[in-house]
Structure formats: C-alpha cells, structure tokens
Amino acid sequence: MSKRMKERSDALLADCIIACNLLQDAPEINPSNYDHDDVCRLNAAACEAYQVLLAAIKKANSVHHATSSLGTKPTSDNTGDKQ
Numbered sequence: 001m002s003k004r005m006k007e008r009s010d011a012l013l014a015d016c017i018i019a020c021n022l023l024q025d026a027p028e029i030n031p032s033n034y035d036h037d038d039v040c041r042l043n044a045a046a047c048e049a050y051q052v053l054l055a056a057i058k059k060a061n062s063v064h065h066a067t068s069s070l071g072t073k074p075t076s077d078n079t080g081d082k083q
Helices: 003-025 036-067
Strands: none
Touching: 003 036
C-alpha cells in the first residue's frame, strides 16, 4: 500500500471512530429517561454522526475506485444518492 493510500485509510478510520464516539455519547433512547433537551441532543448527535459516516462512505468509494483494476465509476455511493 502506498503512503498516500495509507494516509487515506487512516483518515477514513479516524472518521469512523469519530462517528462511533458521537453515537456513544448520545443518551439511551428510552421514554423514561429523556426530556425535550435530551431529544434535541440525541437528534443533533445522530445528524452529525450521519454526516461523518456519509463522508467516510464517499472516501471509501474513492479509495476503492482508485485501486480498482476496472476503473469503472459506480452509479451509486451506497447511500442512495446518485453520483
């Protein structure tokens, strides 16, 4: 693996770790243990985690296609969004 590919792989891993940490910090979804403020924090954490994971998926696709011997471009980034 080239140095550039290693750096991209490390960055992708870091993004995934950030997303996991964001989700770990979210309160448990249980009607008996949250109020309006908790719901707002949970929603914000989930939205931020989604954005981090979406960026990680796009990075993973670009790494995959950079190393693909076929050199073909996908029709989807595996998130439902067309490229």
